[in-house]
Amino acid sequence: MDMAIVRVGLGHATEATTAANQAMEKTPKPDLVICFVNFSLDIHQAYADIRAVVGEKAPIVGGSAWGEFSSLVDGPQTDTVVILTLQSSYFSVGLGIGENLTAQPEQAARDAIRNAYSNLLSNPAVMSLMAIALDSKGANEVSRIKPCINMVLPDGTSAQEEAFLRSLILETGTVSQIIGGSTATGLGDSKSYQICNGVYQDAAAVASFSSGLKIGTAMGHPYIPANKGAVVTKSDGRRVISLNGKPATEVLKKLLESDELTPELFIQNPFGIKSSDVFAEYTIKSAQQVHDDGSVSFYAEIPKGAFLREMKTDADTAKKRFK
Known part of the structure; x- marks a missing residue:
């Protein structure tokens, strides 16, 4: 019997189908698929290939990238697809997309987070863990609990990430953490792509995680x-x-x-x-x-x-x- 609380799959290859199959070896029924596809590749075809492997029910989020890395390779790669899959009974995930980011970043933020929250289904295991955790904590500790983590992937060519994030924070308040990054292209003038159960441009994707498990976030740079x-x-x-x-x-x-x-x-x-x-x-x-x-x-x-x-x-x- 598999007693893993969270199962993690990882795939990295020049073909989306190969990368997806690698990840699925560890997570046959993924609850979330995170993918990054090099901008030089056919993003629509890559998404279709990933969807064909992981099935119609698995939520897929990600975007275009320019330099991909994972623990499966020795260094940053180009022209590749990297996929991370998660499978667990102890968290729920809701995806949301906000479009027309360049012209209306505030509305895009509201649409993305509200759609993500509305797609965040109630999970009995999560509710049970939260109830147990809350029962053993004082009021001061309870006030610091952050029940949601929001992963955001706005279009990095929109020049509107700051306006998007400001509006997103107004929507979520201080009860959730926000982590993420911008989708990318090369150094040209083309728009990057966002993946959120479909392929978009000039948009922002949000994945909201709700879990009774501890989830840590950190930020840093080498400078x-x-x-x-x-x-x-x-x-x-x-x-x-x-x-x-x-x-x-x-x-x-x-x-x-x-x-x-x-x-x-x-x-x-x-x-x-x-x-x-x-x-x-x-x-x-x-x-x-x-x-x-x-x-x-x-x-x-x-x-x-x-x-x-x-x-x-x-x-x-x-x-x-x-x-």
């Missing part, structure tokens, strides 16, 4: 602050207009010691802003492209008054940070 940086003296959303009172491109060229600011240079030299939360961690803010007026676009919002610090790393630092 530490360097000694150089500049104050953001004028910005507009993701666009930095001036640093230290000078055109942003002029200051960045000096900081990066380069006469030309290219996407490749920006990838190799990220910046960071110190977070205002209790962890006081640096959040990574990577530059995206330069503009003729001397401003620079980033992949995330850059507030006026922030100190944009150059970040650095090496192999030893990365290993220590991720431990």
Whole structure:
């Protein structure tokens, strides 16, 4: 008799069917399928292939990626499909999609989380575990219990992740945790794909987990602050207009010691802003492209008054940070 509380399957291959079959070896009746498909592949065909293997009832969530990794391979891959499957009687999952993310990020957030919650079916095993846990805890401990974890996958080419997350937090309040990332493309202008029991673009997928089991989340990156940086003296959303009172491109060229600011240079030299939360961690803010007026676009919002610090790393630092 299999007494596993949670069964986990993993698949990683150049073909979606192969990856799905690998994952299904450990989870013949998955309660959730999480998949990431390289953007260069046919996303619609990959989804159809995965669906054919896992069956019509299993919820599938994920999106397009640009560089896939798993414990089945030695390093990041390209042109592959990676799949994680979960099977357990002790959690429930509801999926939701919010569309038209670029034009209406707030509405997309409301639609996605409400759809996810409405699809979150009651699970007797979860309710029993929660009742037992609550019975043994005081009021102060009960108030800190987070019954849901929401995994979010917004379109990374929408430039609306911040607005989406702000609205999502207003919907969920502090009773649930939020974890996730943006779906990706290459460095072109194409829209990325979101998978949520179907294939979408310009959307955000949400998977809501409810469980009586303990579920941990963590965040980190391999970078530490360097000694150089500049104050953001004028910005507009993701666009930095001036640093230290000078055109942003002029200051960045000096900081990066380069006469030309290219996407490749920006990838190799990220910046960071110190977070205002209790962890006081640096959040990574990577530059995206330069503009003729001397401003620079980033992949995330850059507030006026922030100190944009150059970040650095090496192999030893990365290993220590991720431990």
